[in-house]
Amino acid sequence: MRPEHGSAAVEQSARLAGKHLFVTGGTRGIGLAITAAALARGARVSFVGTTSDGVRNAEADLHNSGADVAGFQADVTDEAAVHAAVTAASERFGPIDVLVANAGRSSVHGPLRDSSPAAWWSDVSVNVLGVAHCAAAVLPSMTERGMGRIIAMVSGTAGRPSPYNSAYSCSKAAVVRLVDCLAEEVREDGIAVFALRPGNVQTDMLAAFAESEEIRRWIPGDIARLRPQSPDRAVAATLWLAEGDGDALSGRWIDAEDDLPALAARAGDIAAADLYQLRRRKA
Structure with missing residues (x-):
């Protein structure tokens, strides 16, 4: 069965055959699902945990x-x-063609005044510095070859207040901005960079969030609104971007539930209106 994105299907293809994907957070959850699906399409995959x-x-x-x-x-x-x-990984499978920066952490919940600064910063470091380290490591080879794609997983909390969950939401907003900056840096080098919201995929991190005593105390409504999903849409969106059909959307913050082919068809209008990014709007 083809994975669906909104009202449009994203076609499966063999264009990943022989490509080298490097996936962080690849031992479980979304990362493991992406790894398995990419391998099924003939890609060479390395992952870290x-x-x-x-x-x-x-x-x-x-x-x-x-x-x-x-x-x-x-x-x-x-x-x-x-x-x-x-x-x-490069010695094993050749230069990395696609980085999927999926590793993330959300362990600090509750009022900032009661949070451990070290734990708060540790979450931010995993979510932001981790993406930056991985991107910096793969970019020299991508730049030399004039090709490559970087896909960073983000969250809807990047675009809205998420009280009692500030480390995670602040870090994901920072990743959206990092993607924005990096896409401009490497646009002339043939490299595309994306921020992708995978959705509320049923993962260990989501389960820990739902079971957190702090979350149950301070924002129980967030638990009630959770609708855990399978990783299918997130996987399909990631591989669609990895194959190159979304390159015109480089620098944009998109959602696995979006109609991605339709967005790509409107990429010029989206760029002209500066949509799908964090921006300050003034009246």
Whole structure:
């Protein structure tokens, strides 16, 4: 069955065959689903996770399906570890064509006044610095070859107040702006950069959010509004961008539930009106 995006179907193709995708947070949830789907389309996939056991287990599961995939243990906030993983992955499968910056954390909930500054900053570091480290590590090769795509996972909280969840929402807003800045930096180098909201996918992080005592105390309505989804739309949107049909939308903040082909067809109008980004509007 084809994955759907709004009212339009995103066609599956073999254009990822032979391409090298590098996926962070690839041992579970959205990252693991993207890895498996990309492998099914003939891509070569390397991924990173924070624990060696997680990497080993995911790699074993994927190898059991006959896939050729490589996993690496790395903390995305550790610049040296990220560069080592990118180097090892490139030696294994060749230069990285697509970076999927999926690793994220949301562990600090409740009033800012009661939060640990170190824990708050740790969440922000994973979500923002992690993307920056990974992008910086893959960009030299992409720039040299004049091609590449970077897809960073963000959240709807980047565009609205999210009280008692400030570390996560602030960090995701920062990633949207990072994508905006980076897309302009590399536009002439043949590299496209996207901010993608995957939706409320049923992941360990979403489950932890729903079970958080702080969330239940301070914003129980957010739990009531959650409608956990399968990762299918997020996976389909990611691979559609990876294949290149959305390159005209580089720099934009889009949603896995959007009608992506229709957005791409309106890319010129979207750019002219400066839509699908964080902007200050004045009356």
